[in-house]
Amino acid sequence: MRRGWVLGVLGLIGVAAVTVLLLALLTNIFERKQEARQAFVRLVDVTEDTMDPKVWGQNWPLQYDSYLRTALPTTTKYGGRGAGASDGGPAEQKLDRDPWLKRIFAGYAFSIDYRDRRGHAYALFDQEQTRRVTEKQQPGACLQCHASNLALYRFAGKGDVRKGFELVSGMPYREAREMKDDHGQPLVQHPVACVDCHEPKTMAVRVTRPGFIAGIKAFKAKQGMADYDPNRDATRQEMRSFVCGQCHVEYYFKGPGKVVTYPWANGLKVEEIEAYYEREGFTDWVHAETGTKLLKAQHPEFEVWSQGVHARAGVACADCHMPYQRVGALKVSDHWVRSPLLNLNRACQTCHAVPEKELEARVLSIQDRHHALLQRAAKATTDMLDAMVAAKKEGASEATLQAAAAQHRKAEWRLDFVAAENSMGFHAPQELARILGEVIDHARQGQLEAERALRRR
Amino acid sequence: MADAPRAVRNRSVARGTLAVFFACLLGIPAGIGAFTFVYAKGFSYLSTDPRACVNCHVMNAQYDAWRMSGHRHTATCVECHLPHAGLAKWIAKADHGFRHSAAFTLQNFKEPIEMTPKDREIVGVNCVRCHEGLVHDVAVAPGPGRKGAALECMHCHAGAGHGAGG
Numbered sequence: 001m002r003r004g005w006v007l008g009v010l011g012l013i014g015v016a017a018v019t020v021l022l023l024a025l026l027t028n029i030f031e032r033k034q035e036a037r038q039a040f041v042r043l044v045d046v047t048e049d050t051m052d053p054k055v056w057g058q059n060w061p062l063q064y065d066s067y068l069r070t071a072l073p074t075t076t077k078y079g080g081r082g083a084g085a086s087d088g089g090p091a092e093q094k095l096d097r098d099p100w101l102k103r104i105f106a107g108y109a110f111s112i113d114y115r116d117r118r119g120h121a122y123a124l125f126d127q128e129q130t131r132r133v134t135e136k137q138q139p140g141a142c143l144q145c146h147a148s149n150l151a152l153y154r155f156a157g158k159g160d161v162r163k164g165f166e167l168v169s170g171m172p173y174r175e176a177r178e179m180k181d182d183h184g185q186p187l188v189q190h191p192v193a194c195v196d197c198h199e200p201k202t203m204a205v206r207v208t209r210p211g212f213i214a215g216i217k218a219f220k221a222k223q224g225m226a227d228y229d230p231n232r233d234a235t236r237q238e239m240r241s242f243v244c245g246q247c248h249v250e251y252y253f254k255g256p257g258k259v260v261t262y263p264w265a266n267g268l269k270v271e272e273i274e275a276y277y278e279r280e281g282f283t284d285w286v287h288a289e290t291g292t293k294l295l296k297a298q299h300p301e302f303e304v305w306s307q308g309v310h311a312r313a314g315v316a317c318a319d320c321h322m323p324y325q326r327v328g329a330l331k332v333s334d335h336w337v338r339s340p341l342l343n344l345n346r347a348c349q350t351c352h353a354v355p356e357k358e359l360e361a362r363v364l365s366i367q368d369r370h371h372a373l374l375q376r377a378a379k380a381t382t383d384m385l386d387a388m389v390a391a392k393k394e395g396a397s398e399a400t401l402q403a404a405a406a407q408h409r410k411a412e413w414r415l416d417f418v419a420a421e422n423s424m425g426f427h428a429p430q431e432l433a434r435i436l437g438e439v440i441d442h443a444r445q446g447q448l449e450a451e452r453a454l455r456r457r
Numbered sequence: 458m459a460d461a462p463r464a465v466r467n468r469s470v471a472r473g474t475l476a477v478f479f480a481c482l483l484g485i486p487a488g489i490g491a492f493t494f495v496y497a498k499g500f501s502y503l504s505t506d507p508r509a510c511v512n513c514h515v516m517n518a519q520y521d522a523w524r525m526s527g528h529r530h531t532a533t534c535v536e537c538h539l540p541h542a543g544l545a546k547w548i549a550k551a552d553h554g555f556r557h558s559a560a561f562t563l564q565n566f567k568e569p570i571e572m573t574p575k576d577r578e579i580v581g582v583n584c585v586r587c588h589e590g591l592v593h594d595v596a597v598a599p600g601p602g603r604k605g606a607a608l609e610c611m612h613c614h615a616g617a618g619h620g621a622g623g
Contacts, residue, residue, distance in 0.1 A: 012482065019486040026493040028562055036514050326568060329514045349569050353615060 038331040046200045051151050056194040061202075062327050067087040067194075067335040070119030076341045078367055078424040080116055090129060091116035100378040101419070103385060104412055107288025108296065110137045111144035115424060120337055123147075124190035133173060139258040140176025141169035145213055145247035147177075148193035153210070155181055165210040170257045197243040205239045206231050209246040213263025216242065222265060240316035245319070248317075250417070252282060268303040270417050270435050287412075290388045291398070292405040304421050306426030320347045363426060370425025372433060374418060377436045380443035381415050384408060387450035391457070400453035407446030414439045502554055507534045513561050515570070522619035535617055537583045538576065549579060577611065584610040584617075 043058045048057065057064030074080050080091065094114045105111040113131035127146040143149050149168075150161065151307060156179070157164025169174045179187050198266060199206045207213060207230050220228035230242050250273060254261040263280075266272040274295070283293040305311050310320070310402045318333065323346035325334045340347030344356045352359060388404050414435050425432050494500075501509035511520045523529055528537075539553075540546045553576075560566040572580070585592060592610075611617065 015482050015486055019489060022486055022489045025562065026489065026496065028495065029497045032513060032561075183458055326515065330563070331517075345568055 003393070008377055010012060018321075032329045038329060043380070048154075048195065048200055049151065050200065051191060052150050053148075053192055053193040056198075058185075060194075062330065062332045063335045064194075066332075069336040070338070071121035072336075073117065074338050074342055076339045077364060078371065079339055079422065080118070086266075090126065091118050098375075098378065098419075100382050103382055104378075104415065105296075108188055108285040108294075110296065112136075120192050125191070126334060130175070133200065134338055139169060139175040139253060140171035141253050141260045141322055142173055143176055143188060143260045144209055145258045146191065147188045148190040148196050149188060150195060150208055151181070152176070152179060152187040155179070155187055161208075162210045166257060166259050168194055169253070169259045169284050192247075196246075203307060204234065205243055208243050209265070210241070211251060211260035211262055212246040212249070215249070215264045216245070218262075218263035219268065237314060237316055240318040241302070241305070241311075244317040245320070248301035248422075250298055250300040250303055252277075252284070252332060254280075263336075268306050269431075270303075270414055273300075273417075274413055287408070288364040289385055290392070290401075290405065290408060292388075292408040292412075295413045295416075297413065297420045299420050300417060300424055301422055301427060304432065305427040306424065307431040310427075315351075319350075323347045324352065331341070366396070366426055366429050367424040370436075373433060373436045374425075377415055377443070378419070380447075381441045382409050382449065384411060384443040384446040387447040387454075391450045391454040394454055394457060396450075396453040397455045400456050401450065404446045404449035404453060407442045411439050411442035414442065462505075471540060505533055505535045510534045513557075515557075519619060525620050526616075526618055528618040532587070532618065537580050539581055541583065541586060575607070581610055584614075 040060055044055055046056050046059065053064060053067060057067075092115065094116055095111070101114060102111050105114070109132040109434065112135060115130070117127075118126055123146045127142060132138065133142070141151070144165065148164075152168060153161045153164035156167045167181075170228045177188055181187055196208050197205055207216075213230065216230050217228045230239065232241055249262055251260050251262050253259065263276040266276040266279075277295055281361060282295070284296040286292070287294050302317075305317065320340040321332050321337050322335060323340075323343060324331050325346055326332075334343070334346070341360065344359050347355070348354075348359045384404070384407070388401065388408065391401060391404070408436070417430050418435050418439070421427065421432070498509070498512050501512065507520065507523070510516050520534075523534070535550075539549050588610075
């Protein structure tokens, strides 16, 4: 009898456990089915005026969660080093890592402070912290990429974004940064946010940066496409690169109005952009050691990627930097924009059925070779600077040093174009090696010209 | 019954209660189980319908790619991914079913999803099953009794059955 009770109780527990598991499974299946049915629920209405990503986050919590992670520190072999990339402090000073940067930028704000990158979350904060902005007068133009700025542009342009953009570009940085609307509310509060890349009604990917819209129009016109409007004419896959190309590009501040302009009317290659600047007669600054009028390149990721094999294969920025991830039964684009090296399985293995270790080794071998060539090109450039400084010191005239200066301009433009590009060679290895080859050639020619000038003195 | 002795009556009442108790004890989980099975489209897994493979949406990409491939006219999922017939087919089916549903429920699998070596072998055998006339003097696929000597079809035809590979 007693044994019967024990068996009965054990049986009861067993059956109860089975029931619990069955119900858990049932609920799990139910949840997955619900997930698959509805990709998102519009809890709040978002419009063009919803600048705060937190509000968007109520409707798209998965994307918002990953977007918030851009505040986390990430480090790869060549990128994001330093305590940086977290609230622990700013990222590593590139000027300390590569002292030649200080020399090639002599006389320019980049010789004061030039740090490694942090995530999107810090785009606005870091800009306000850099000594390039705190110690030098900078224009409101900088906000085109560092802030979520549509409200600002609409307000300044009385509804016309392009007009507002032009007005704000010419303002002093602080004035633009602290602009308030009619109710005294600050207009600039967030770094890159949802509304900058998404149409609030349909969530379609779109571009909003006026500088990009004008730049890509000029580039397409060169290719024979008149009146190109990316929001109307681009495919969805193209848009998945264009959104990034809104900011990760070469640009300059045109004229006294400091209008952010993308120098693409001639094409996207390094010499096509150079030719554009030569035609415009543009100069960023005068080198403090040699007196040469120079060009500064800014992170031309979009241009360099365009020359690479991935672009040719139709792979967009977002495919590797914001790969799809599966969350439950949902497919979500990862908004934690970061190096694909930190996410090899999703970023690479979707196309390359190769073990992760092998993929990583392949990327690092490209980057190591690129880094070595970059250092060699930098050495050639500083050797040229030494020769020019020595010639000047020994009394070589400016006229005799002109040939050296011409080589200096070409060498530095190319060296900076490669060094400022954030992929350590990966976006287009062969193209970047070609450019670095030219750097070495121009720098050594410049060195020879300087020595020739010294002898002719 | 009224004339029955008290003890007998008690015993039969106790027996009846026990029967109801056991009926509930087993019947409720059985009912929940049956409902869960149907709700989760359990019967679809006994069929050869490719749509069963995207019930949980994890294989949407593979399914979509298959629908764009040349194989869609001639081979469904199970024709490549399960042994052709017999007990082996049902063992593989049960093995896949268990592993896939456990992985999806626990959400603890590596992505992108990968085929196991055992399953690659199954596909290799199925390649040859259909294409034997073409490849019999070119390649020997891995399979029972053919291990080691293998030229693996998928090593080169990695996309076969899924999109660009035909």
